[in-house]
Amino acid sequence: MYDYYQCSSRDVLCVDLKSFFASVSCIEKGLNPLTTKLAVVGDTKRQGSVVLAATPPLKTLGIKTGSRLFEIPHRSDIYIINPSMLKYIQVSSEISAIALQYVAPEDFHQYSIDEFFMDITDSYHLFARSPYQMARILQQEIYNQTQIVSTIGIGSNPLLAKLSMDLEAKRTTEGVAEWRYHDVPRKLWDIEPLTEMWGINNRTEKKLNKKGIFSIGDLAHYPVEYLKRDFGIIGVDLHLHANGIDESVIRKPHVIKGKSYGKSQILMRDYQFHELKTVISEQIDEVFYRVREKNLYPTTIAFTVGYADGGGIHKQFTKKDYFTATMQVVSLIWRHLEEYAEINRLFRTVSVSFSNLRDSRIRQMSLFEAPEDMKREIVENYLDQLRRKYGKEIVIRASSLTNSGTIKLRKGLVAGHKG
Numbered sequence: 001m002y003d004y005y006q007c008s009s010r011d012v013l014c015v016d017l018k019s020f021f022a023s024v025s026c027i028e029k030g031l032n033p034l035t036t037k038l039a040v041v042g043d044t045k046r047q048g049s050v051v052l053a054a055t056p057p058l059k060t061l062g063i064k065t066g067s068r069l070f071e072i073p074h075r076s077d078i079y080i081i082n083p084s085m086l087k088y089i090q091v092s093s094e095i096s097a098i099a100l101q102y103v104a105p106e107d108f109h110q111y112s113i114d115e116f117f118m119d120i121t122d123s124y125h126l127f128a129r130s131p132y133q134m135a136r137i138l139q140q141e142i143y144n145q146t147q148i149v150s151t152i153g154i155g156s157n158p159l160l161a162k163l164s165m166d167l168e169a170k171r172t173t174e175g176v177a178e179w180r181y182h183d184v185p186r187k188l189w190d191i192e193p194l195t196e197m198w199g200i201n202n203r204t205e206k207k208l209n210k211k212g213i214f215s216i217g218d219l220a221h222y223p224v225e226y227l228k229r230d231f232g233i234i235g236v237d238l239h240l241h242a243n244g245i246d247e248s249v250i251r252k253p254h255v256i257k258g259k260s261y262g263k264s265q266i267l268m269r270d271y272q273f274h275e276l277k278t279v280i281s282e283q284i285d286e287v288f289y290r291v292r293e294k295n296l297y298p299t300t301i302a303f304t305v306g307y308a309d310g311g312g313i314h315k316q317f318t319k320k321d322y323f324t325a326t327m328q329v330v331s332l333i334w335r336h337l338e339e340y341a342e343i344n345r346l347f348r349t350v351s352v353s354f355s356n357l358r359d360s361r362i363r364q365m366s367l368f369e370a371p372e373d374m375k376r377e378i379v380e381n382y383l384d385q386l387r388r389k390y391g392k393e394i395v396i397r398a399s400s401l402t403n404s405g406t407i408k409l410r411k412g413l414v415a416g417h418k419g
Contacts, residue, residue: 189217
């Protein structure tokens with residue numbers, strides 16, 4: 001058991017904007033998001049489009065984020081609309097400005113477009129008698145200015161604030177919950193399955209289940225030395241988090257040591273195997289352009305393709321002297337897919353990432369380097385000059401003009417969606 005008296009204890013708020021995309025869209029149409037059944041989908045013209053957000057009344061019908069357009073009942077009282085990303089960004093910025101009236105910028109952290117953290121330890125007493133009252137004041141101010149309903153978790157650290165918001169505040173009438181260290185055994189340890197805990201995915205849950213760990217309490221009491229042996233430093237973090245411990249401080253942001261670049265897509269329809277190569281080529285083209293703009297090259301390439309009916313293939317490749325050209329990577333990935341993919345199945349997701357980046361201006365030439373790769377590298381650098389001057393879409397592959405291409409469909413999108 002950890003000695004909580006040795007842990008830092010602050011007053012942190014985690015603020016979630018309830019059904020944010022759907023709520024903003026309702027308010028734009030003069031509708032009440034608490035009584036209106038409305039779904040925001042990626043593209044209303046495509047039956048396979050993903051539901052990006054749904055109002056609470058629609059969620060009671062089983063429609064939630066991640067559902068598909070064809071799953072929504074055809075009813076006159078259900079609104080189905082395209083996203084308005086520029087409007088969402090505008091409203092999110094307005095709400096962030098409201099929060100910054102109560103804390104210094106260094107005590108504010110924007111976690112996502114609809115969620116943020118505030119460390120009010122040094123400022124709440126200027127506006128309220130307690131952190132709980134401060135949360136209620138902030139809630140009311142956000143609602144008064146934007147009509148957006150929010151839920152707020154209060155904790156002694158960012159982790160407890162996040163957990164109290166996710167696991168309790170959303171279920172309370174006022175939409176506010178407070179978790180302190182002494183609440184951990186009573187409120188956190190009974191939680192199961194493990195994926196209910198922020199930061200634990202299905203893969204990790206399965207590994208923990210094999211060790212007889214099924215609840216957060218089981219994880220909290222499991223010997224930390226065994227978790228470290230089997231999971232590395234992640235195992236130590238799991239043990240600390242299961243005990244409600246998080247020593248991070250918002251005003252001391254985490255410094256990323258191993259930065260990576262990537263792109264992922266949920267395809268707008270099910271793709272056959274032969275169509276995947278076009279999307280993979282487009283993604284690698286785009287990510288390569290981004291890393292070259294930073295004068296970097298990757299030594300590690302990872303990719304994932306997901307089947308439409310679940311599951312998929314993930315693979316990582318590492319090259320000692322780094323990758324320099326798109327087709328060099330595409331060919332490597334495609335050879336692996338031809339060998340291991342179930343080509344008769346349909347595909348729905350594709351993602352690639354570049355990591356372990358090195359400065360492209362510092363390199364040792366090799367007598368054994370393929371001349372074709374050097375030629376491709378030179379050509380791609382010249383193409384970058386054209387993209388820089390005339391826009392990224394000025395030069396595209398001919399395959400992108402076919403039905404399997406996605407560049408034309410994504411042109412003009414904001415955060416992957418219509419503005």
